[in-house]
Amino acid sequence: MTLTxxxxxxxxxxxxxxxxxxxxxxxxxTVRILAEAMGIKSGSLFHHFTDKQAILCAVIESGMQSAMQxxxxxxxxxxxxxxxxxALTKAHLSTLLTDRNAHVVALYEWRSLTPESLHHLxxxxxxxxSLWRSVIQECIQADVLHGEESVVRHFALGALNWTVxxxxxxxxxxxxxxxxxxxxLLMDRTHFx
Amino acid sequence: MTLTxxxxxxxxxxxxxxxxxxxxxxxxxTVRILAEAMGIKSGSLFHHFTDKQAILCAVIESGMQSAMQxxxxxxxxxxxxxxxxxALTKAHLSTLLTDRNAHVVALYEWRSLTPESLHHLxxxxxxxxSLWRSVIQECIQADVLHGEESVVRHFALGALNWTVxxxxxxxxxxxxxxxxxxxxLLMDRTHFx
DNA sequence: TTCTTATTCTAGCGCTTGCTCGGTTTTAGA
DNA sequence: TCTAAAACCGAGCAAGCGCTAGAATAAGAA
Numbered sequence: 001m002t003l004t005x006x007x008x009x010x011x012x013x014x015x016x017x018x019x020x021x022x023x024x025x026x027x028x029x030t031v032r033i034l035a036e037a038m039g040i041k042s043g044s045l046f047h048h049f050t051d052k053q054a055i056l057c058a059v060i061e062s063g064m065q066s067a068m069q070x071x072x073x074x075x076x077x078x079x080x081x082x083x084x085x086x087a088l089t090k091a092h093l094s095t096l097l098t099d100r101n102a103h104v105v106a107l108y109e110w111r112s113l114t115p116e117s118l119h120h121l122x123x124x125x126x127x128x129x130s131l132w133r134s135v136i137q138e139c140i141q142a143d144v145l146h147g148e149e150s151v152v153r154h155f156a157l158g159a160l161n162w163t164v165x166x167x168x169x170x171x172x173x174x175x176x177x178x179x180x181x182x183x184x185l186l187m188d189r190t191h192f193x
Numbered sequence: 194m195t196l197t198x199x200x201x202x203x204x205x206x207x208x209x210x211x212x213x214x215x216x217x218x219x220x221x222x223t224v225r226i227l228a229e230a231m232g233i234k235s236g237s238l239f240h241h242f243t244d245k246q247a248i249l250c251a252v253i254e255s256g257m258q259s260a261m262q263x264x265x266x267x268x269x270x271x272x273x274x275x276x277x278x279x280a281l282t283k284a285h286l287s288t289l290l291t292d293r294n295a296h297v298v299a300l301y302e303w304r305s306l307t308p309e310s311l312h313h314l315x316x317x318x319x320x321x322x323s324l325w326r327s328v329i330q331e332c333i334q335a336d337v338l339h340g341e342e343s344v345v346r347h348f349a350l351g352a353l354n355w356t357v358x359x360x361x362x363x364x365x366x367x368x369x370x371x372x373x374x375x376x377x378l379l380m381d382r383t384h385f386x
Numbered sequence: 387t388t389c390t391t392a393t394t395c396t397a398g399c400g401c402t403t404g405c406t407c408g409g410t411t412t413t414a415g416a
Numbered sequence: 417t418c419t420a421a422a423a424c425c426g427a428g429c430a431a432g433c434g435c436t437a438g439a440a441t442a443a444g445a446a
Contacts, residue, residue, distance in 0.1 A: 009393080025304050027220030031434060043436075044394045052434065108301060111218050151366075151374050154359050155352040162351025173344075181344050185379060202423080224404060236406075237424045245404065 010048050010058070013038055018059045018101035026056055026109040056109060057117040063102025064124045067095045071131055081138040085145075086183045088135050092160050093175040097167055104164050132157065144187050156186060203241050203251070206231055211252045211294035219249055219302040249302060250310040256295025257317045260288045264324055274331040278338075279376045281328050285353050286368040290360060297357050325350065337380050349379060 016037050020029045031052055035042040049055045074091035078084050096103050110118060136153050139145035145152060159182055167178070209231050213222045224245055228235040242248045267284035271277050289296050303311060329346050332338035338345060352375055360371070 007392090025220070027218070028305070030432080032432090040393085041395055042434085043396075046435065047393060112221070147374055147378055151371070152378065154355065155375055155378060158353070158355025158358070159348040159351040162347065162354060165351075166347050178344070181340055182348055185340055185345065185348060200422085223402080225402090233423085234425055235404085236426075239405065240423060 022101035090179040215294035253299040283372040
């Protein structure tokens with residue numbers, strides 16, 4: 001379910017907006033700056049979006065939907081709890097660090113959303129987090145992870161989301177390396193390499 | 194070293210600004226809003242600060258300095274690497290969650306700083322992170338923590354900093370409980386309770 | 387072609403923004 | 417009580433903001 005239409009042109013514009021919001025922040029990116037980057041005049045923007053805020057919402061929504069899809073694909077056919085955790089972690093980092101723009105915007109700029117947009121997106125986020133909830137729960141029951149589920153989940157997602165602050169895509173470490181490092185750190189004994 | 198003066202009145206204003214920046218974000222908090230909350234007119238603000246941006250810088254700086262001080266106090270007289278890690282973690286969470294405003298602003302709004310302010314604050318941050326660097330290094334050498342130092346440190350600080358997104362001060366968990374949970378999660382076997 | 391719909395442009399309105407400046411009041415120490 | 421510094425006010429400027437409305441153009445179906 002989307003809030004408004006989803007034309008091809010609109011998606012192009014959303015991708016450009018994502019980059020600009022990521023680079024300079026939502027509030028500092030004016031509609032004129034957006035329009036210029038899109039090759040149109042500022043007035044034309046409001047043919048595609050009702051609001052400036054609606055652009056932000058579309059950016060965040062696109063990021064969340066792709067994250068959800070990749071996560072589902074990653075979990076397909078995996079049975080072992082630890083394998084699930086690793087797969088989910090890899091999926092999370094891979095969307096986070098490749099489709100970086102939209103996700104960073106989501107983490108930073110949700111305060112500028114209207115209550116309606118926020119409610120819509122919180123619903124999507126909860127859907128995504130419930131994937132994590134069940135996988136971590138399985139790991140705890142399988143005794144490969146210890147602690148309260150919600151605390152462990154928040155710590156894990158925090159560690160992952162924080163990577164956007166320091167990870168260098170040009171460096172020698174791949175997202176998968178990082179995922180492995182985190183899972184090994186969280187679990188009692190090293191199981192993967 | 195501070196960028197400008199540090200009068201008593203100024204500190205009061207900084208605390209008020211921290212709250213407002215935290216609640217509504219830097220860009221959305223206008224100088225008029227700031228001034229009203231401080232009980233003065235917007236023009237008077239610029240007697241204390243050269244810029245709006247200078248207010249932001251002062252807010253972040255105050256948070257960092259208090260974090261640094263608390264961390265140093267926490268480490269005083271502690272010898273065992275694991276004890277150091279726990280102490281540092283507790284200190285970090287305690288500043289983060291009690292002096293919440295300034296820290297959240299630091300995490301979210303650094304993009305609005307001028308290059309000069311940013312450079313100044315990055316220096317302070319590096320000083321603080323080097324505390325973490327040495328403690329984690331000690332833990333790895335003592336074989337109670339495994340992995341690359343920089344990766345472990347970033348994961349740990351990420352998990353901690355993310356708490357501002359979900360931790361409920363009204364809930365039953367204390368910051369110290371959380372600190373314990375994280376350290377136990379990171380280390381191979383449970384050492385504390 | 388002709389009709390329809392999607393997209394863009396031009397021009398600008400009404401409002402808010404950060405910030406300035408000359409003058410006044412308040413405060414604190416000698 | 418006098419004085420100098422610190423704090424504040426009032427009025428407003430120049431620039432930029434999100435957004436609108438009506439006309440022009442491009443594209444696609446009939």
